[in-house]
Amino acid sequence: MSADSHPTLPPVRLHSDAELARDALGAPLFARAVRLARWAGTDTRVGVGGELAADQLPEAAALLGLDAADGDSAGYVSQAWRVAVDTGLVDVTEPDDDGDESGASEASGEERFGTAAPGEDLALVTSGAPGDVLDLWLAALDTVLADASVPDLDDLVDALDAGGEIDFDRLDWNPGREADFLDGVLANLYLLTVTEGGAADGPVPLPVLAASMVVPDDMGEPTDAVLEQVSDAMMRLDDQFRQLEPIGLVEFRPVDEELMAEADGPLDGAGEAGEADDEDDEDVSRYGMVRLTPLGLYGIRARMLEAGVDAPALGELSEKGADVLLDAVSLYSENAAQAEIEQWLAGREQPAAAAELLAAARGDDEGGPLRRLRCQQALAPAGPEAESAVRSVLDDPELGGLARVWLAERGAGDVPAPDPEMVFWLTVDTIAAQLATDGETDELPLLMETLTAHHAGFFEQVWRVEHPATAYVLEAMGRLHPDRKAAKEARKAAFKARSRRPV
Structure with missing residues (x-):
């Protein structure tokens, strides 16, 4: 996930680790991976890549409550098994040739299998701390994001050359480019969610996300060629969000299949779907709607932090000094700053907190005025206990005016009039x-x-x-x-x- 697009983001309000861990355990794909890990044992056979043997897929499907006759069930099982292996919920030992370099086993047609067993990390699901569960979920998310960046099977089959190898030029698929595209989409969805006045808790139309990745910022009216690119991007995202929903990252309403059937080529109206008014909400939703879940906000923020993006969370400054607090909230919206300040003040003695805030507000640097404004905001709810700290700066050339305003608003007596300067x-x-x-x-x-x-x-x-x-x-x-x-x-x-x- 690129750290260049949004070097500093608005703060996000996250659920507690305990709530997020419960969400992670309840995510359908993660829950399936856990069930398969508990099922793995001495009779489990795996192939060269650690995948389940084909004849074991029906049993695994039944374990997961899937209908083995459903053509999609094998795919669901294989994905859940891959998540279990990649996260360490399952340990696999791939088959080897026991030192046989002659190829006798291949010549005999005998298929060799490896073994699988519950991994050490499986115990963390029930006995680990919430942070341990979230670490496992983040590892699962990495697997799902990697899978979502791969073209579907039909495209891969169409791109096979005469020798049975994938012709990447024909497929027009670059793994790094596809991963960057999906990361960019999720970063934009995160930004729309946390920005005040943005999507907030509401879903985002799929055309809006597609356009954010395709339409240049300085373009006025999109050309037909650009609108076609938006339509193509929408269909890619439709497929990718279908894959990301089971891991609990998003809530997703797919593109209406009837709409796709009606469309002749690119989806008509896709470029304008995100600009409709309230009366057209139902029409807009036909083009697909998506929103990050609380767990999804946590997951995307974690990936951003790993990439070096400054993605603050409300409450993370509660143990920091007032100097760090005021510098940070100077970049926040007023509402976000107020929420952060309230958490910082909670549990602190008012006189000491007021004195620390006032000391941190000093400075003739460029950020000084905004620090003092946030200091004034932080002191607004303070009661009489803070008065002694405020009175102590009445003669301070930088804080004296602020102190007089605070005292006057509370009807305090014996407040000296400020000099003209x-x-x-x-x-x-x-x-x-x-x-x-x-x-x-x-x-x-x-x-x-x-x-x-x-x-x-x-x-x-x-x-x-x-x-x-x-x-x-x-x-x-x-x-x-x-x-x-x-x-x-x-x-x-x-x-x-x-x-x-x-x-």
């Missing part, structure tokens, strides 16, 4: 934090107007403020301030602020 410094810091949080939003001009309306000669004084973001903030005010005269004054003040700072 602190007022202007706090104004610059506040706007800088808002710009860093959401950019140039529609609400920001109103904030600027409110902050400047009560100070005569505001721009003549503010450009002198010793804050690293002064010029940057004034330039933004010159673009966004709703009063044209004030905007012009802001641009002049920005020029002065730039001129007085060393290059």
Whole structure:
């Protein structure tokens, strides 16, 4: 899974390891692998690749509650057995020729078999910790993802050359490329799920995922050729998600078979299916819908972490210091930051937590304004116990304004009025934090107007403020301030602020 596409992702809210382990044990494919591992014994025979002997497939199918007469049952058994072997739930000893180099056994037509037995890791299913079960499930997921990247049997048969070997050029299949494609799809599905305002808990239309992998970001109206690629990608994903659902990674509604039968070539409307309004939800769902399960979120995040992607989870900062907390949540949405802060505060004494947060909020670096905004957010629910820590920074040039706001909101008495320099410094810091949080939003001009309306000669004084973001903030005010005269004054003040700072 590439670490380049999304180097930093929004935080995900994961279920507990115990809940996820129960989900893993309940995943149909994993449960089948466990049952086969318990069944393996002295009478189990395996071939050269560790696969079950053909004559044992009916017995294994019956064990799994499958109808041996069903043409698909052998495939289900073989997949579950492969998962059991790959995860260490089953240990196999492949057949050997006992040192016979003459080929006598081949000449006699006698087929040789190896043996199988429950593996040491099988005990972890019942006696291991939840993390042990999840490790086994992740190993099973790797096997299933590898299988899902392989073309179906019909394509492989069609690509056989005269010598019975697979002609990869004819098949147009590159294992690395196919694995990267599926990893990219799952990464995009994960991003849509964890991004605030994205898919959240709702399913994602298959055309949306296909288009995310095919349509260039800078393309306006997709061409017919691109739409055909989207349609082809959809059908690949339809087959792959069918394979991924039994391991518990996704909940999947396949492409409507009637829709495929009606289509003449590429699926008509596939390119627009993800853009329909609520009235067309039923039509959109015919093109396939998919969502990651809680276990799937855990699994994809684990693979991203292994690839070096920064994929945070809510709650993982609860044992970290306030400096780490504020730096991290500065990159989060407001809701995600609030959730992380609440978990960090839980179990901590308020006075000590407040003092640690205030100390971590200091700094004249670029991230300072946003740290102080998150600090203010963290202190908002604090009660009277935190007042002594807040009062201790009243004279601090960076935190004094924040402290006064906190005390004033609680009706505290004996709060000294801020001097003009602190007022202007706090104004610059506040706007800088808002710009860093959401950019140039529609609400920001109103904030600027409110902050400047009560100070005569505001721009003549503010450009002198010793804050690293002064010029940057004034330039933004010159673009966004709703009063044209004030905007012009802001641009002049920005020029002065730039001129007085060393290059």
